[in-house]
Amino acid sequence: MLIGKTDRVEFCGTMKYSVEINGAKRTVDIDGETPLLWVLRDTLDLKGTKFGCGAAQCGACTVHMNGHPIRACQTPIASVGDARITTIEAIGDSKVGKHVQEAWIELDVPQCGYCQAGQIMSATALLTRNPAPTDHDINVAMSGNVCRCATYTRIRAAIKHAAKAGSI
Numbered sequence: 001m002l003i004g005k006t007d008r009v010e011f012c013g014t015m016k017y018s019v020e021i022n023g024a025k026r027t028v029d030i031d032g033e034t035p036l037l038w039v040l041r042d043t044l045d046l047k048g049t050k051f052g053c054g055a056a057q058c059g060a061c062t063v064h065m066n067g068h069p070i071r072a073c074q075t076p077i078a079s080v081g082d083a084r085i086t087t088i089e090a091i092g093d094s095k096v097g098k099h100v101q102e103a104w105i106e107l108d109v110p111q112c113g114y115c116q117a118g119q120i121m122s123a124t125a126l127l128t129r130n131p132a133p134t135d136h137d138i139n140v141a142m143s144g145n146v147c148r149c150a151t152y153t154r155i156r157a158a159i160k161h162a163a164k165a166g167s168i
Contacts, residue, residue: 013031014029014030014031015029015030015031015032015078016028016029017029017030017032017077017078017080019039019077019080019083019085020082020083020084020085021040021044021046021085021086021087022046022085022086022087022089022090022093023084023090023093026044028043028044028077030043030077032076032077032078033076033077033078034076034077035072035073035074035075035076035077036063036070036072036073036075036076036077036080036085037049037051037061037072037073037075039077040063040072040085040087046087046089048087048088048089048117049061049062049063049072049087049088049117049118050114050115050117050118051073052073052114052115052118052146053073054073054074055073055074056071056073056074057144057146058115058118058144058145058146059071059115059118059119059122059144059145059146060114060115060117060118060145060146061073061118062117062118062119062121062122062144062145063085063086063087063088063121064084064085064086064087064091064121064124064125065080065083065084065085066083066084067084067086067125067128068125069121069122069125071144086121087121088117088120088121091120091121091124094124094128095166096124096127096128096131096162096166097120097124099127099162099165099166100120100123100124100127100158100159100162101120102162102165103158103159103161103162103165104116104120104158106158106161107154107157107158107161108154109151109154109155109158110151111147111149111151112148112149114148115145115146115147115148115149118145119142119145119147119155122141122142122144122145123141123142123155123158123159123162125141126138126141126142126159127159127162127163127166131163131166131167132163132167133159133163135156138156138159138160142155142156142159
């Protein structure tokens with residue numbers, strides 16, 4: 001493959017990446033353009049993060065990078081660097097994440113459940129930065145997460161419930 005306008009030739013292949021996933025350093029030997037989603041699911045066997053659209057439009061693949069929600073389907077592993085990645089498997093280790101997961105269960109939020117990992121990741125990021133969100137704040141933070149079963153009313157209620165639990 002020709003790189004830029006030089007005569008240098010680079011062979012495509014794998015490279016070792018050391019990444020922090022859920023508080024543990026992991027090393028993967030993989031092509032740098034591989035989306036983080038597939039590294040998590042196929043290489044590290046963390047199946048909680050889901051594939052939805054592959055275009056960062058549905059939110060099913062949401063994980064946290066340094067506490068901020070990102071779409072793992074469009075994040076190449078080479079761009080992760082020394083960032084901290086948190087997946088649904090570890091979100092309950094944080095106080096806010098635990099409250100969100102408990103609210104999801106108490107209010108019976110999931111219907112089919114496919115999108116819920118991404119929903120929980122986005123809700124946890126919202127409540128971490130804004131412990132008392134308004135309806136508008138919730139709408140903005142959750143707008144990138146699609147639920148085909150349309151459990152949006154229960155999702156909003158669970159976010160408010162988790163916010164109350166966190167303020168006690």
